[in-house]
């Protein structure tokens with residue numbers, strides 16, 4: 320049914336919107352748009368710009384007796400540091416599946432949460448983990464080893480010390 | 481002022497008014513007089529802001545135990561109990577990582593009645609999850625989601641999700657090992673869309689998983705920011721959301737014409753027993769004038785209030801009864817069983833096994849094969865499937881009857897058998913022979929992500945349900961089969977996750993076989 324503007328259909332269904340209501344509609348829509356923008360603006364708040372987390376750089380002192388290929392886990396850190404043929408590298412022990420801390424051994428890594436297992440170089444051997452363990456950036460500063468938990472490097476990257 | 485003889489003076493009048501204050505406060509609190517007559521009770525119900533969520537009269541069918549089993553009201557009661565005990569706990573709980581654990585310990589061991597409150601809070605939360613799921617099942621099996629109640633079913637689903645959200649956010653607050661690792665796993669499930677974006681190589685530009693985790697934790701670790709966010713959600717945001725949703729839910733129950741009733745309900749119920757007071761047994765001669773403009777299905781428009789009794793007191797007694805029963809169960813359980821509290825959270829040593837609350841253990845069982853499909857994909861499929869039910873099943877047969885519709889109870893029985901066998905067989909194969917990576921070590925990650933044992937179970941159930949639709953030539957039959965199967969799958973996975981998974985998520989027949997025990 321087409322209704323000409325200005326003709327009421329019945330007492331209960333009044334005339335369709337005539338031109339003079341355009342202003343009313345306009346104000347409604349501008350209100351809706353303003354609300355939308357306000358909401359989008361507010362949604363920015365919960366996404367932190369600066370992350371409140373402790374420093375990721377860790378000074379590591381490898382024990383003299385550490386054998387080649389044996390993992391060294393600095394106390395309170397989720398990483399394993401290895402020495403091999405005079406070179407040093409670090410692998411994160413945060414499971415790539417759901418973030419549990421894997422156990423490091425000379426033969427590889429094992430996760431207690433859902434049984435993922437990783438080779439000594441971090442590649443997945445078994446279980447639900449979707450990708451290899453991260454290799455972490457190792458550098459030397461003033462003779463000390465520094466591992467950066469926040470920076471990953473290509474697997475296989477070893478540093479001469 | 482005008483009643484009684486004119487007072488001698490203004491002072492006299494002042495004195496009279498003062499003396500009359502208590503009586504007048506009572507009188508003015510009841511807008512339509514004290515609810516002592518049937519008529520005054522009706523006005524009391526629709527004149528009171530809380531009570532007017534009820535209709536003034538209730539159909540006798542709705543008051544039968546077999547119609548609802550009281551499950552909706554039990555959910556409300558459990559929620560109110562968590563609300564009250566939760567406010568009590570807030571007197572002492574401190575949402576800061578260095579003191580949160582100690583404050584829970586104080587509540588548990590030092591605060592007078594603290595342990596009791598904490599136990600009741602835990603138990604009521606658990607019971608609420610159970611009753612909400614059972615209530616959904618009752619709405620499903622009595623086909624109560626059909627027109628005009630489709631949208632209220634969706635509101636119900638939102639309530640289900642919010643209920644689970646409340647319980648998940650509450651789980652972190654004690655800041656013990658259980659809490660810390662369950663939330664770590666939960667937050668990483670939120671991040672698991674990365675499995676997909678990684679596989680197609682767009683994580684650098686479009687990292688929806690990382691964003692979700694970041695919004696949840698407010699940081700890249702589970703720390704103070706995460707605790708504050710979970711606290712805010714748990715004590716403020718989600719309770720407000722659930723209260724608003726509940727108000728809409730109840731209002732819709734009322735506006736959609738009360739509870740679902742079979743088409744021939746009046747014939748079925750027969751005349752009311754003579755001691756039920758008072759029952760309308762015939763159409764009133766005149767319907768409300770408003771009926772001319774208000775489109776809809778309030779009882780007065782559709783048929784008149786036959787077979788209805790005043791909500792006050794009949795419905796209110798039933799509601800109070802269910803509430804008291806819920807309260808009794810919660811307090812009784814709280815007296816015999818303490819809420820758990822493990823050691824202080826230790827980000828270096830995962831709890832082994834790290835288990836979420838029991839109703840998430842079915843999901844955790846799936847997540848142990850691939851995070852994205854098990855933790856996000858399949859739950860989404862199930863939710864969307866549930867939401868579609870009322871829009872796909874547009875049939876009329878069996879509305880209001882348990883297992884109503886083509887197939888009926890025999891179909892449900894067969895579906896129970898099918899649902900249990902299918903999920904048990906898949907799980908047996910997985911536990912006995914391993915999963916894709918063990919069989920084909922070089923399989924692409926995307927396949928592992930997508931093909932979870934849960935995917936297989938879902939596909940089997942879906943195929944079975946489609947077959948039912950054809951066999952019975954009815955969508956309702958397919959829905960009956962599918963819903964039943966999913967309940968069975970949920971039970972199987974939850975039981976396995978709860979009782980048969982030990983350290984390293986390995987299968988054990990009993991916790992006494994766990995290594996180190």
Ligand code: HEM
Pocket residue numbers: 548550551552553555556612615616619624625629632633634635636637639640643726729733738739740
């Ligand atoms: C916090 C959660 C919930 C609460 C407190 C709640 C409460 C209620 C109450 C008190 C009723 C009145 C009848 C009864 O007691 O059964 C009701 C009816 C209903 N609920 Fe819920 N509910 C919740 C969740 C759900 C869920 C998860 C669904 C389904 C997805 C659902 C779907 C329905 C439907 C369709 C009705 C109408 C039943 C009929 O007409 O017979 N509700 N709800």
Ligand code: FES
Pocket residue numbers: 414415416417418419430431432433434435446447448
């Ligand atoms: S978190 Fe390591 S296997 Fe799940």
